[in-house]
Amino acid sequence: MPTLVLLRHGQSQWNLENRFTGWVDVDLTAEGEAQARKGGELIQSAGIELDEAFTSVQTRAIRTCNLALDAARQSFVPVTKDWRLNERHYGGLTGLNKAETAAKHGEAQVTIWRRSYDIPPPELAPGGEYDFSKDRRYAGKDLPSTESLATTLVRVLPYWEAAIAPRLSAGETILVAAHGNSLRAIVKHLFNVPDAEIVHVEIPTGNPLVIELDLGLKPVAVRYLDESRAESLPAIG
Numbered sequence: 077m078p079t080l081v082l083l084r085h086g087q088s089q090w091n092l093e094n095r096f097t098g099w100v101d102v103d104l105t106a107e108g109e110a111q112a113r114k115g116g117e118l119i120q121s122a123g124i125e126l127d128e129a130f131t132s133v134q135t136r137a138i139r140t141c142n143l144a145l146d147a148a149r150q151s152f153v154p155v156t157k158d159w160r161l162n163e164r165h166y167g168g169l170t171g172l173n174k175a176e177t178a179a180k181h182g183e184a185q186v187t188i189w190r191r192s193y194d195i196p197p198p199e200l201a202p203g204g205e206y207d208f209s210k211d212r213r214y215a216g217k218d219l220p221s222t223e224s225l226a227t228t229l230v231r232v233l234p235y236w237e238a239a240i241a242p243r244l245s246a247g248e249t250i251l252v253a254a255h256g257n258s259l260r261a262i263v264k265h266l267f268n269v270p271d272a273e274i275v276h277v278e279i280p281t282g283n284p285l286v287i288e289l290d291l292g293l294k295p296v297a298v299r300y301l302d303e304s305r306a307e308s309l310p311a312i313g
């Protein structure tokens with residue numbers, strides 16, 4: 077049976093500092109590393125045998141993937157990295173403190189920027205501290221200057237369809253170690269979550285979300301491996 081394990085990276089330095097991160101390549105904190113290892117241990121103790129893993133080109137997700145595979149004693153599993161699994165691009169909010177931004181613009185506006193489906197944050201001005209066009213991992217790519225969850229899904233979905241879905245359709249067990257919003261995009265697609273309801277879907281750091289699928293890739297069962305840190309899950313069917 078196709079099985080998908082979604083793993084949000086462990087706590088990053090900017091999760092800790094409460095800053096909008098998006099495409100900034102911050103690393104894990106020591107606690108984030110421990111969360112990633114714990115995720116791997118849970119995968120191992122659940123008896124999940126992975127065939128392949130996919131991650132973004134961002135350090136916090138790559139290191140989470142590697143730490144989890146090591147802890148699961150499955151470091152031999154092939155890993156593919158692709159920018160289309162990156163966190164959503166936070167545009168002009170990148171680097172700002174989330175609480176200070178809420179104090180300035182109001183909680184309601186910040187919730188719209190963070191959790192609405194299709195309202196993106198303001199665009200990132202080119203040439204500043206966070207100009208990702210100078211980063212060689214994005215050379216030749218048509219980069220966004222901001223992303224909503226909807227536009228994140230627009231770039232995640234072709235990669236999902238081309239690289240990940242065929243492996244699942246072949247009956248594999250797949251780990252995707254990625255980011256809060258690239259994973260919310262995958263969950264929205266798989267569970268057909270209505271646009272107005274995706275605002276309520278949160279994915280905790282370092283807690284493997286195991287989704288069993290039928291051969292048409294419709295979810296038939298879903299659970300978090302660490303129930304003590306679970307968030308509510310979208311309905312099946």
Ligand SMILES: O=C(O)[C@H](O)COP(=O)(O)O
Pocket residue numbers: 095096097098099163166190255256257
């Ligand atoms: O990019 C970020 O700041 C976080 O990884 C996710 O942020 P969010 O909870 O505001 O979507």
